[in-house]
């Protein structure tokens with residue numbers, strides 16, 4: 445007892461045990477009763493669910509994207525064969541010369557990865573027997589295994605307006621290059637004075653605990669899209685209330701991007717359009733107006749297509765966690781999914797408040813009054829995300845805010 449080595453060993457063992465228990469606890473809660481799930485959920489951070497065993501994130505994140513800096517001739521990212529080829533969707537054509545698409549097509553690695561034809565959103569016409577049969581064999585988050593068919597069908601049936609079929613309306617934006625800013629909540633934005641630059645974009649995406657009041661100079665005020673899963677939205681309201689995230693952003697021109705990861709998202713979306721309380725499940729009794737305002741009609745909502753999310757995860761953020769027993773816990777962060785969504789809809793994309801190589805210099809979020817380190821959780825792979833943003837920035841496909 446008492447030797448530093450012994451102490452370190454004990455600590456490691458303890459850490460290992462704790463994370464195994466947490467992982468098991470979460471796994472159990474996921475497949476177990478809704479009650480136990482809620483308890484576990486409330487113990488955890490808004491997005492992250494479980495603490496990663498020491499080194500997991502590092503190992504997972506240190507592969508291909510990070511490697512790319514060293515040997516350009518090395519193996520390029522191999523698109524997974526897990527996913528069938530997405531069906532093309534018709535999109536409003538862009539006249540923008542210097543676009544995400546043109547830059548991606550000029551890059552040998554990203555040319556292979558991007559499938560700009562992939563439908564980004566899901567709407568009523570997608571609910572076919574063929575889609576149901578296919579998606580019901582894939583587990584959540586991005587499949588429909590175990591979800592009640594009626595609830596999913598009802599939700600999609602309500603997404604029957606033209607606004608549900610496209611993320612943005614090019615005609616309304618007056619032609620030319622559509623410039624989007626995606627604002628993550630990273631500590632790098634504290635003191636950044638990027639508010640004006642952010643607001644100068646045509647469209648601004650925000651997500652989860654997007655605190656604006658008091659941080660206008662750093663993060664701006666414009667908000668065109670707010671993206672979330674019901675789980676991350678509600679957890680953000682709890683975890684970041686003390687920092688001023690007291691309600692979900694609302695506004696006449698604001699649109700909500702639902703990331704479907706669970707039956708909760710379909711149920712909340714259905715109730716939101718119907719203007720009625722959630723009738724069942726873990727959000728039973730919730731009044732969607734409380735989140736999305738009193739006049740939330742179908743036009744206000746966009747539902748990301750599960751195949752699109754699966755495509756993003758498999759091709760861009762295929763973490764090594766997916767090869768472990770914890771595969772079912774893994775998903776890209778909300779910010780990552782929204783940034784990649786913007787890349788498939790906008791012509792030019794700037795990323796603010798996303799993880800950078802020097803993340804250790806910054807707090808977890810821009811609104812924490814005292815520095816809190818970014819914690820790595822097993823359900824995300826932040827270092828892999830960091831490497832992807834770096835790589836996209838170097839290829840000129842995004843402009844990543846760094847300092």
Ligand SMILES: *[C@@H]1O[C@H](CO)[C@@H](O)[C@H](O)[C@H]1NC(C)=O
Nearest residue numbers: 568601602603604605606742
């Ligand atoms: C969309 O569905 C709603 C509810 O079923 C219906 O009232 C409405 O007329 C439909 N709208 C369109 C454009 O088909």
Ligand SMILES: *[C@@H]1O[C@H](CO)[C@@H](O)[C@H](O)[C@H]1NC(C)=O
Nearest residue numbers: 634635807812813814815816
């Ligand atoms: C944010 O910036 C302010 C002003 O520069 C500073 O006092 C504060 O410590 C910073 N917060 C964090 C969490 O770094």
